Amino acid sequence: MSRIPAGVKLGVLFCAGIGLYLITAWPVLAGLLASAVVLLLWTREPVRRLVRPVGGLVIIIAVVVIMTGLTTGWQPGVIAGLRLTTLCLLAYAITLSTPFAQFLELFERVLAPTARVGLNPARISLALSLTVRFIPTLRATYDQIREAQYARGLHRSPLALLVPLIIRALQSAEQISEAIDARAYDTAPITTPNRGAR
Amino acid sequence: MSTTSAERASSTRNTVLIAVFAALIAAMGLVPPITLGIIPVPITLQTLGVMLAGALLGPVRGMLAAVIVVVLSLLGLPILSGGRGGLGVLVGPTGGYLVGWIPGALMTGLIVKHWAIRRTSPAMRYVAVAVAAIVGGIVVIYAIGVPWTSVVSGLPLRTSAIGSLTFVPGDLIKAVITAIVAVTVHRSYRGLLR
Numbered sequence: 001m002s003r004i005p006a007g008v009k010l011g012v013l014f015c016a017g018i019g020l021y022l023i024t025a026w027p028v029l030a031g032l033l034a035s036a037v038v039l040l041l042w043t044r045e046p047v048r049r050l051v052r053p054v055g056g057l058v059i060i061i062a063v064v065v066i067m068t069g070l071t072t073g074w075q076p077g078v079i080a081g082l083r084l085t086t087l088c089l090l091a092y093a094i095t096l097s098t099p100f101a102q103f104l105e106l107f108e109r110v111l112a113p114t115a116r117v118g119l120n121p122a123r124i125s126l127a128l129s130l131t132v133r134f135i136p137t138l139r140a141t142y143d144q145i146r147e148a149q150y151a152r153g154l155h156r157s158p159l160a161l162l163v164p165l166i167i168r169a170l171q172s173a174e175q176i177s178e179a180i181d182a183r184a185y186d187t188a189p190i191t192t193p194n195r196g197a198r
Numbered sequence: 199m200s201t202t203s204a205e206r207a208s209s210t211r212n213t214v215l216i217a218v219f220a221a222l223i224a225a226m227g228l229v230p231p232i233t234l235g236i237i238p239v240p241i242t243l244q245t246l247g248v249m250l251a252g253a254l255l256g257p258v259r260g261m262l263a264a265v266i267v268v269v270l271s272l273l274g275l276p277i278l279s280g281g282r283g284g285l286g287v288l289v290g291p292t293g294g295y296l297v298g299w300i301p302g303a304l305m306t307g308l309i310v311k312h313w314a315i316r317r318t319s320p321a322m323r324y325v326a327v328a329v330a331a332i333v334g335g336i337v338v339i340y341a342i343g344v345p346w347t348s349v350v351s352g353l354p355l356r357t358s359a360i361g362s363l364t365f366v367p368g369d370l371i372k373a374v375i376t377a378i379v380a381v382t383v384h385r386s387y388r389g390l391l392r
Contacts, residue, residue, distance in 0.1 A: 013289075017289055057286070060290065060292070064291055064353065067353055067357060068353055072352070072354065080352040084289075084290065087289045088286040088289060088290050091285035091286035091288070091289055092286045094285060095285055095286070100275065104273070123209070123213055126213055126217075127216055127220070127266060128266060128269070131266050131267075132270070134218055134220075134222075135224050135277070138221050138222060138225040158379075159375070159379060162375070162379045163383060165222075166222070166379065167386065167387065169222060170387055170390070173211070173215050173217075177207070177210040177211040177214040177215075181207050181210050
């Protein structure tokens, strides 16, 4: 399943999203749900690792089914539940069988024409990868600040945690953007050779 | 189109700032979510991140930070609260609350940049930023999330709206925190909104 191109899989999901809402017979929907389960198992993800996310999904959908059942009737409730579960499992199977890098690649390809309207695909993908890199860094900074504020007895104040976290994040943003420019990362055409000191 | 080095430097700085705030929104999802009673939307700190992105970076960059988080989570990174992520979120009943982050951050940013931060009295500034966070981070996000839930799940609009009220107290607290943090940070970091 992972050999199918990401674009095709997304297209299938999109069509399934529309198609499922056109079907109203619940036996057909139940059959489609079964095939979505088969697809999910086909991704060869260990069943143990599927339990948590799918369990969470089932709880959310059960609530929706019960609330619809109580307010508008049980048959529409069950149909809505079948549709939602099928669609979510299908989307989940696609996400699991497609590496993140493949999606990023597809994304860059889709965005390539935007260069003509003044956007810069290279800059967009820089922003995406920087974000992924910053998440653990911010987490580490947060832990440091929390320890420091714990020592001062301030660890319960959201202000004493958030303000230093954001100030530090802003400072590292400055440093990193200077470092990127110093390395002449090619994200925008440059015409002036001499760069004024700031 | 020619670009000067100063323009390029500020453009790099904007890219990095957007990425930092996108990461901040994502990192706030690492704090475990609390699911309230019977309503299938977990309470998270992530909307606090969305409000802060708008209030600190302004409309355009704040919105772009939200766009990045939405795109990355739809591509399958488990960065939404509770380790969720993937296209399933979009087609699920809570998808609207996620998509709503984008106009939510934009709206918060617009109000902060053009009105709230220009209040002269300090007390008024706090209140004004809180109002911006409430309009962008609550009104706009719910305006998309509530109908989305009812379209996807077939719940009546009224039930969906009443269910969402459970989250209003938590979101109001987040708006107040946004106001205090944003005004404090803007005071020590001037020129962030330009």
